[in-house]
Amino acid sequence: MKEETAISLFEKYDLTRIISSSNAASMAVDLLVRQDAKRLLICMGSASANLPDSAFISFLRAMGCWKPEMTYCDNIPAEPATEDVRRIVKQMEQNDVEYVIAIGGGSVMDAAKAAYLSYQSKKDVTELFGVNKISSVTxxxxxxxxxxxxxxxxxxxxxxxxSNIVDNESKVKKLIVEQAIIPQWAFLSPSFTKSMPLSLTVTTALDALVHSIESLLNNSSPDAPAEAEEWALTSISLIAENLPKAVADGNDLQARKALSEAAALGGMCITHRPTSLPHLASFSLYGKVTHGQAVAALLPGFWGYYIEEESVANATMKLAGIFSGEKETDASSVIESYKNFVRSVGGAPSPGELGLDKSLIEKISSDALLNPVKLQSSPRKINLDDASGVISGILEKAW
Ligand SMILES: [Fe+2]
Structure with a gap:
């Protein structure tokens, strides 16, 4: 079973200890008790009152582990900004925090990761933007x-x-890439995700799917571990099989568990073989559509461009049969099956189908030059000099 495969892959992943279990809440508490954790800060999102994390908090209380030195930092918004990170750092300083737990979606985790490093390194969050600004010296x-x-x-x-953080000063979303912020532990449980509404279930799963597909296609990271391909294929298969089940029945806990595992596998993939043009283009759609819907719609156009490279066409053929159940005989047909799959779960596989106006092409193609790292990770080489023209040509065709 793919779920068992995922757990065995987690066991061999040494950057984050990933636990996937319906008992994850009590296992997280066990860890804190064993480590005699004191001065704990729990970071949560703005909808914290409704989150199933209460399962975790009630475990803490029931086990007598809820101590006065445990504090909350809640109302961390979607798309957290530098000011939000500074607010968390302040709370860390006031409470001399020793353990930080992030309970929430990507925004909460990203903000907590950035804040904990800012607090420990005594550097303002803006000094962390970039690649290994801290880890390169300490x-x-x-x-x-x-x-x-x-x-x-x-x-x-x-x-x-x-960690993606909006820079309040420039109003631009910026990326922190730091070995020192890779989470130490991750606890996955369907009880934490089952309250997600349908739209959030779909958009977040599409994001995970695109991470794993982009990573599978990305052969430009020679240092990536050989297992990264298996992580991607397992993640994609889990989503293809379980997203339709979760869409049909949000209480299907087995499907929820599989999607959580697929998302964590996607994170493992992009740590070593990062995303490229679809994610790059999605930065310009920030605030217009959800991130998952954006990348799912942008992927087919760039994928069609990538498959002119033989290595990418070969990688694509590893997905034959995954989306349609019938083995496609060429890479273009695999992309068509992906598009049909996205439609079948309520997504849109092109920007036009997503309702976006074609006038955005100019912005996307000029913004692309602001992020050369993502251009360099393209599986089909793209020159900085003609990147805007190439990207606008791809989008014109795919819109
Ligand atoms: Fe993403």
């Missing part, structure tokens, strides 16, 4: 890392060195 092992309890199954932030 060993990543000198820093304590966050414990994550994801309440969505999409970003995979529970297993990545990434």
């Amino acid at each position: 060993s990543a092992s000198d820093f304590k890392r966050v414990i994550c309890i994801p309440t969505t199954s999409g970003t995979g932030s529970e297993a990545t060195p990434y």
Whole structure:
């Protein structure tokens, strides 16, 4: 079974200890008790009152582990900004925090990850933007890392060195890439994600799906472990099989569990073989459509461009039969099956079908130059000099 495969893959992943179990809440508490954890800060989102994390808090209370030195930092918004991170850091300073638990979706986890490093390194969050700004001068092992309890199954932030934060000063979303923020532990349980509404279930699962597909296609990371391909294929199969089940019945806990595992596997994948043009283009759609819907719609156009590379066409053929149940005989047909799958779960496999106006092409293609790292990770090489023209040509065709 793919779920068992996922758990055995987690066991061999040494960057984050990932536990997937219906008992994850009590296992997280056990960990804190064993470590005699004191001065705990729990970071939560704005809808915290309705989140199933109460299961976790009630475990803490029931086991007599709820101590006065445990504090909350709630109302962490979607798309957290530098000011939100600074607010969390302040609370860490006031409480001399020793353990940080992030209970929420990608935004909460990203904010907690950035704040914990900012607090420990005594650097403002804006000084962390970029790649390994801290880990390049101080060993990543000198820093304590966050414990994550994801309440969505999409970003995979529970297993990545990434944190996306909106820079209040420039109003631009910026990325922190730091070995020192890869979560130490991640506890996955369907009880944490079952309250997700249908639309959030779909959009977060599509994000995870695109992470794993982009990673599978990305052959530009020679240092990535060989297992990354198996992580991607397992993640994609889990989503293809279980997203339709979760759409049909939100209380299907087995499907929920599989989607959580698929999302964590997607995080493992992009840690080593990062995303490229579809994610790059999605940055320009921030605030217009959800991130998962954006990347799912942008993927087919860029995928069609990538498959001119033989290695990408070969990687694509590893997905033959996964989306349609019938083995496709060429890479273009696999992309068509992906598009039909996205439609079948209520998504849109092109920006036009998503209702986006074609006038956005100009912005997307000019914004692309602001993020050369993502251009460099394209599986089909793209020159910085003609990147805007190439991207706009791809989008014109795919819109
Ligand atoms: Fe994403």
